[in-house]
Amino acid sequence: MDKFTVLNGLVAPIDRANVDTDQIIPKQYLASIKRTGFGEGLFAEWRKDASFVLNQSRYKGATILLGRKNFGCGSSREHAPWALMDYGFRSVIAPSFADIFFNNSFKNGFLPVVLSEAEVDRLFHECNAFPGFRLVIDLERQTVASTDGALTMHFDIDPFRKYCLLNGLDEIGLTLRHADKIRAFEARRKAQHPWYF
């Protein structure tokens, strides 16, 4: 997993609430047998519309997505963060996220940032008003700021998730530090509730 420290990136706004994973990566792209390559299917249905954000040249090369509430609702498909990452995004900012998408994102080194509705509104405003609008996401300091620093917003993040992202730490490695405890638990459960095994 790649480390996530500071991201300075162009922002692409998707001004819709409840963007679901079926839109993020339509299922016809899921049969791909490689983890990479999903970027092709990112928002495939919406991209058929020439005026869609990702088709506009001013957002070419964007690495930060700006969204509305309940971003990533729908299926538990891990492809959603993969597709976003494969396309080039490393982070999405929104007022709220669906649980599964939120969790899957962290596990893939993709950072979902929760800001308040008002802050997100403000960012949409700036983003629409200024072509080339960029933001700097500093994970260590937990801030989202304009490149000139005039606008700085703070976000919360679970310390454990932050630690893993900052260090590019993968979960199996973390877990196996507890191998003895897992073994002991297993033995105890088997003795107490043998019918489950």
Place this chain on the structure above:
Amino acid sequence: MTARTLFEKIWADHVIVVSPQGEELLYVDFNLINEGQSFLAFDQLRMEGRSSRRPQQHLAVTDHYLPTINRDRGTAGMANPEIRRVVEMLDENATEFKLPHIGWGHLDQGIAHVIAPELGIAQPGMLITCNDSHTATNGACGVLAIPIGGGNQLRHVVATQTVWLKKPKTMRFTVDGVRPEAVTAKDVILSIIREIGVGGATGYAIEYAGAAIRAMSMESRLTICNMSIEGGARIGMVGPDDTTYQFLNGRRKAPQGADWDRALTYWKTLPTDADAAFDRELSFDAARFAPMVTWGTSPEDCSPVDGVVPDPSSIGDGDRRRHVERALDYMKLKPATPLQQVAIDRVFIGSCTNSRIEDLRVAAAVVKGRRVARNVKLALVVPGSGLVKEQAEREGLDRIFRDAGFEWREPGCSMCLGMNPDRLSAGERCASTSNRNFEGRQGPGGRTHLVSPAMAAAAAIEGHFVDIRRWT
């Protein structure tokens, strides 16, 4: 000892380590794997040279991609090479990682969430995971059933038999009152989601309680728990009771003999204590519920069948208004249209929400001796599993459906999602017993209306939605 909820008891029973950051390492008693995205997990495990820690506590099942026709021709019958490849890969991966596997040719094959309860795998007190968002279905059996991602999380469960999770908050939906006839479990859960919204239970583990839930069969409870995720919750459960025990008793993987007695004694300690507290509580009166139809592109976009398509201009909340406008545009529906006038092109009876024997019986009773309307191009019945199919055929339900003009297919997810050959064409309108009506869910440009099996069956006969309460 302080009073605890069902969820809290089972959760506490599975905690191995609590990280200083508050995530908990939980033991996974059983894990189900579908072909959906699992190849990614296996690819990575292979790359890392890892194996499965406890192979016997897994079951790989083919359901999402598998076509529902031409099974007798084996993988050669799968016309689309990508689909065939995904189905084959589950086979290969299960074999390589030594995991038990119900493949495309197996008599028990079906939808994972239908199979686990019917084989008696899902038992009260267990923690079960599956790389699918409708895993909560198993919660109807008093199981802590949790969806996991098909890549990293699945890989972690296979390698360690554990999962890191943050404990959700608890919420109880108490559904009291007597459900009117013709109002099914599907209508109950749709009505609840309509009230709370699709994000209403995000971050919570739901327990469904109350007289109306107690009175339900296991099949109905499975339908209710199945759609927890449509309300935003990853976990939905019903406390085990005599209905649960009777359902489980004698099933293939259920404990037998002395083990059964021991298990039963333990299971009876699991239900929520009388004075246990939940973080949130909501009450509903089942007597007020009606048969529901969705008219939009989110499960909360539903109304009683005797209602009309809403008028976005009358909605105050801006986000909601824009959503409804967009949904009606996509669904090609005009405000104020009576739902019963909405004509359909296809009917799908199936999915992990409504493909169990009880669902098929109800639908068959509706269509018996009638014919599918001429404007309906295709009406599909897809049993949830090989065992459901066999039972239905023993009862002659397949004949009833076929005589009425339905197609009777092999088990699988089928037209619940457009990932296999069963899908809607752009612009087609479908009465579906599945759980999701997102844009393109059943095929790009397809329009989905979620309903109960009885409502879908009646819609097939009339060619449009009808109020099953007044329909004869």
